[in-house]
Amino acid sequence: MVTCFWAPLYSSQPQKGCPYYGRVTELLRYFSVDTDLDDALAAFAEADSAAVLSEDSDFFRYEGGTFPIYEGFEIVRSRLELIPAFGCRESGAKKRVLGPKPTMVGRMPAFIDVQRTGIYTRGACSPLTRMLGNPHAWLRPLRQALYSRFGLGAVREVFPSWDARAGKVVWSNDEVLPDDAMDHLLEDPVLALQRLVPDLEEQVPADVDAVLRWRHIFGVHAVVHELCCAAKDSSLFRALVEDTILAASAPTKRSGKGKGKPGKNARSSEGQISILGNRKGLRRANRTT
Numbered sequence: 001m002v003t004c005f006w007a008p009l010y011s012s013q014p015q016k017g018c019p020y021y022g023r024v025t026e027l028l029r030y031f032s033v034d035t036d037l038d039d040a041l042a043a044f045a046e047a048d049s050a051a052v053l054s055e056d057s058d059f060f061r062y063e064g065g066t067f068p069i070y071e072g073f074e075i076v077r078s079r080l081e082l083i084p085a086f087g088c089r090e091s092g093a094k095k096r097v098l099g100p101k102p103t104m105v106g107r108m109p110a111f112i113d114v115q116r117t118g119i120y121t122r123g124a125c126s127p128l129t130r131m132l133g134n135p136h137a138w139l140r141p142l143r144q145a146l147y148s149r150f151g152l153g154a155v156r157e158v159f160p161s162w163d164a165r166a167g168k169v170v171w172s173n174d175e176v177l178p179d180d181a182m183d184h185l186l187e188d189p190v191l192a193l194q195r196l197v198p199d200l201e202e203q204v205p206a207d208v209d210a211v212l213r214w215r216h217i218f219g220v221h222a223v224v225h226e227l228c229c230a231a232k233d234s235s236l237f238r239a240l241v242e243d244t245i246l247a248a249s250a251p252t253k254r255s256g257k258g259k260g261k262p263g264k265n266a267r268s269s270e271g272q273i274s275i276l277g278n279r280k281g282l283r284r285a286n287r288t289t
Contacts, residue, residue: 035102042067043101053082060089061096111230115150120157120176125219127212130162132203135220137161137172141182142192142227148178149186149231186231189224190245196224201249210251221246 035043038058045052045067052059053070060069071085089095114120120143122136129135136159147155154175163170185192193200200220204213225239240246 031104039096039099040102040104042096043099046098047101051082054085057085057087057090058093060087061093062098063095065098111146111150114147114155115152118152118155120155120159122159124160125223126216127219128204128208128216129160131205131208132216134159134161135197135223138197139220139223139227140176141179142185142196142224144176144179145182145186146227146231147176148180149183152178154178186228189221189228189239189243192224192228193221193245214249214251217249218246 038061041052042059042062042065044050046062046065049067051068051070053073055071059065059067069085070082072083074081074083124134126132126135136157140157143155143157154177157172157174157176160169160171162168182192182195185195197220200217204216221243222236222240225236225243228234229236229239
């Protein structure tokens with residue numbers, strides 16, 4: 001398991017009675033290979049007197065936790081206003097014990113799960129998997145090149161696909177050998193996409209919702225970048241941000257406010273925020289690959 005979260009650093013001191021007023025000067029990414037995402041966020045929030053931004057009630061599970069929890073936000077005249085969360089641990093949810101800060105690194109460990117176990121386990125990186133198939137299957141030659149570059153032996157690949165005849169999900173369980181035939185594509189994700197998925201945009205029917213279409217394209221690009229960045233030991237985040245083809249295919253941006261309403265049982269804080277984690281957004285990002 002590789003846990004990742006982002007930590008915005010604020011430069012301004014609290015102003016005008018709002019303890020969360022500040023300008024983000026840097027966005028740091030942290031990774032842990034052996035800690036659950038919630039546990040990592042809770043540990044850092046408690047140790048640093050920080051706050052957590054989350055749309056669900058999972059962070060109420062931690063016994064003895066004193067960190068404030070917020071469920072939404074608004075940007076009002078360039079100021080961040082957080083909406084406190086209210087509630088308690090959900091019925092049936094097990095209590096969790098706050099642990100110490102986990103060891104974190106500043107760069108995503110390259111394919112560490114595969115290198116440790118010899119098993120490549122992934123889900124459906126596209127919302128159109130049932131319609132078009134699982135992109136993980138299409139990109140197998142690029143993974144074989146990565147296995148070869150890492151000096152791995154046979155890797156067992158496990159991911160879901162839709163069996164139209166049986167009308168159900170089936171999981172692969174294939175032993176895949178390394179093959180360096182596509183090694184040169186690991187240096188060029190654009191060329192890799194052109195060679196392995198030349199009809200990426202055209203394969204999506206015209207009547208498919210624009211957001212689903214873009215999520216499909218994003219999922220395929222993300223998997224290719226993951227493989228290429230693992231090979232080059234470079235930043236996946238930066239690769240996605242700098243992907244001009246991906247940006248050009250994105251639907252029109254929507255503006256809006258964070259979700260949630262304040263409640264009388266909310267935890268509040270008088271300190272400045274050092275960690276913000278939108279758990280739902282991070283979970284969605286982690287599911288991408």
